[in-house]
Amino acid sequence: MIRKYRSVNALLKENKQLRQQLAEARRILDAIKPGDIDALLVAEAAGGQDYILKGANHIYRVLVEEMQEGCATIAANGTILFCNKNFADIVKTPFEKVIGLSIYNFLKPKDREAFAFFISTRTGRFYTECSFEINDKFCASVILSASNIAIGGDTLTCLVITDLTEQRRSERFTQMIFNQAKEPIIACDKNGQIIQANPAAVAMVGGQLVGHDFDRVIPLFREDNGVRIGLNQAADSSLSCGIEVKYERQDGKAFNLLINAGQFNANEADDNLIGYVVTLTDITDQCLLVHEMTRLDRLNLVGEMAAGIGHEVRNPMTTVRGYLQLFQRKEKYADDHEQLMVMIEELDRANLIITEFLSLAKNKRIEPKPGNLNGTIHALFPLLQADAFRFGHEIEADIGDIPPTCYDDKEIRQLILNLVRNAMEAMDSRGSVTIRTYADNQAITLAVQDTGPGIPENILPKIGTPFLTTKEGGTGLGLSVCYRIAESHGARIEVETSSRGTTFFVRFKVVE
Ligand SMILES: Nc1ncnc2c1ncn2[C@@H]1O[C@H](COP(=O)(O)OP(=O)(O)OP(=O)(O)O)[C@@H](O)[C@H]1O
Ligand SMILES: [Mg+2]
Incomplete structure (x- = not known):
């Protein structure tokens, strides 16, 4: 040429x-000869062409191919010079297409920046947890670690990615169950310090839990014997199948809980304790319901008995009373006049008890009429004042603005009389009784409050049971009658009592 x-x-x-x-x-x-180069990337007019060199450092190549992680070598401008098959799988791109692409194709802008800066330093290591994506579509959650290696005047970056996608997915799944559970769930470390608490637990305790000692922030007492129970005992395998406990929140609200606690070990075969997982099921409402049902059952039973035998006892009593009156008028019994008088009075007292007892009858008819409870209190007030005066107590009415409702006036008078009478009888020195009415969206409430010594603790759970009395000469029927009247009006009675006084709340449903 x-x-x-x-x-x-x-x-x-x-x-x-x-x-x-x-x-x-x-x-x-x-x-190429000693195997320092994996691939050649040749720039051509028609586009890049890469040549993968086989045989270089064969042993290491096999090792890299067998790795669970994805790995790649990156040129200073970000071009992927080499990768193993796992890398291609993790970035969801065909193996033959990955080599020659830029690593920045797979990174989000913020990670791109950090990685570019790392490469530019030409030394050191890089470690981050990030997401890989391609064309803005998620590929995988990974841990990315990289090292810069200086070769001659160039820098090469070796990169390893560990796929965390499945692990993160299952963690999110567990987290969702944890967050959505209606039951409080708490995880503690082996010293009993709370490391995780779900929203239900935080809502129940009413404050932050993480970082606090379980036994200190959630003091629990066994329902059966009132003994304090700690996380350790609750997690004891013989008890871990659910124990009923009581918990009183700082604001005084009490909870009945079912506690299930389990020990968390490193793995199934290893009994090296790592921590505890505790579930607390709130059974307060169920307990109240069971209590209420038992009381109603007792009341119904007594009611049935009352209806059954009340009349049968009264009839012979009427006959006896009639004869006693007759004897009273006879000359020959003149000396016994006083005793006959006492006998008649005692019979009258017995009759009164039967009358009250009869009013407990299960199917006693009531005659509800529309009206305002304030009207009934207003009409009754002079009578209550006279009663209070007799006892040397004070009484006041704090009448609120309440809507009209439907009720049996005679029955509600009886209820108020019984509650106020109990209040008067409970206070020995000059005390004060307040009758209050108020309403909210849920209920119209009638409250009778006293400044007495409170209901004795031993009878509190049984309050409302017929013939339960602590008074000499008391019949123990007053409150039973009140509960029966409330029940027949669809109302609920609640009690708050302490050494500073007692309040009975009668909550009537708001009639639309
Ligand atoms: N306001 C109150 N303060 C303290 N204890 C109370 C109060 N109300 C009721 N009690 C307690 O509850 C018991 C039962 O009351 P209940 O009205 O049913 O019967 P009683 O008052 O003893 O007898 P009675 O049949 O004459 O009403 C009382 O004996 C008393 O111990
Ligand atoms: Mg009474």
């Missing part, structure tokens, strides 16, 4: 270029 050169200088220039190319080719060959 004959070439024409325009000048010697041009010839020399071309000669120099050719020598440079030859030197570069030698350098590449020198690198």
